[in-house]
Amino acid sequence: MISILVIEDEKRVADLLKIGLEENGYQIMVAYDGEMGLRLFQNNAFQLVISDIILPKLNGFEVCQQIRQHDEQIPILMLTALGTADDKLEGFDVGADDYMVKPFDFRELLARVRVLLKRRAVSGTEAPKQIAYADLKIDLERQEVMRGDTPIKLSPKEYNLLVYLVENVEKVVSRIEIAEKVWSTHFDTGTNFIDVYINYLRKKMDKNFDVKLIHTKPGVGFILTSRL
Structure with a gap:
């Protein structure tokens, strides 16, 4: 089963993601702050990370940057209320793969999750060095x-x-x-x-x-x- 880490301090949004993704066959673990998210990431095997940016203790940019130091390939989807061009560029610069602005349509988020997971599966095949x-x-x-x-x-x-x-x-x-x-x-x-x-x-x-x-x-x- 594909395992996804959700890092989201707003419980309503975290519950929505957990319930919706589990209904679509994914295994979900939820962290409510950046430090907790990093601990879960380091102690478990995930195939994708969904992270808010405005988080307690460590913000999403810092979390993304530290995750990238451990795993350069895992897809990271930023989910946040910050929607300016500079915010998006900063997210991409620290290693995010995709970016969605709240409020979001869960169907679109699910479609993006599937695309990111598919791309990771393809990138895992034999490739030139x-x-x-x-x-x-x-x-x-x-x-x-x-x-x-x-x-x-x-x-x-x-x-x-x-x-x-x-x-x-x-x-x-x-x-x-x-x-x-x-x-x-x-x-x-x-x-x-x-x-x-x-x-x-x-x-x-x-x-x-x-x-x-x-x-x-x-x-x-x-x-x-x-x-x-």
């Missing part, structure tokens, strides 16, 4: 990135975005494709998450190099190529 293009090399086991002899330090979401672009090298990918494949979600109309992260990548990947790899196709999307 390294991918490379031009002077770019990515060590998939260590999650280390190099351009030539220069190491490139990326946040978890920047790294995932780069890997997706390299996996689709020489191909234009749309913002919708990136949102679905990298974030496992659709963003609200008008948000610019993808463009923000593309700009983050450009500053780190291209700014100090003669050959630019990340390019924009206006009105279409983005492409990773050394031929433009």
Whole structure:
């Protein structure tokens, strides 16, 4: 049975998640503060974490960051009343995989849980240890990135975005494709998450190099190529 850790200090929401997810066949453990959530995570085996951000003792960003130090692959879904672009970017930067704003539709949350679990199952299959293009090399086991002899330090979401672009090298990918494949979600109309992260990548990947790899196709999307 798939086991999910729910970290939520609002009992009504925690009960809703526990009852709803258990009715759909998942095993649920609930923590009501950040420290309790970390203890449960360290002492049990979970396949997914759902965490609020505003929590007693340790906030959700801190919890997410510490979970990532122990497990780089487990899906983390942030569930919170904070809905600004900066809040979402901070959540993704510390390693969250998806983000839902309260109040939420449980059916949508359930759909996102299934997508995250499916993606984790697929990522557990046999995969190459390294991918490379031009002077770019990515060590998939260590999650280390190099351009030539220069190491490139990326946040978890920047790294995932780069890997997706390299996996689709020489191909234009749309913002919708990136949102679905990298974030496992659709963003609200008008948000610019993808463009923000593309700009983050450009500053780190291209700014100090003669050959630019990340390019924009206006009105279409983005492409990773050394031929433009």
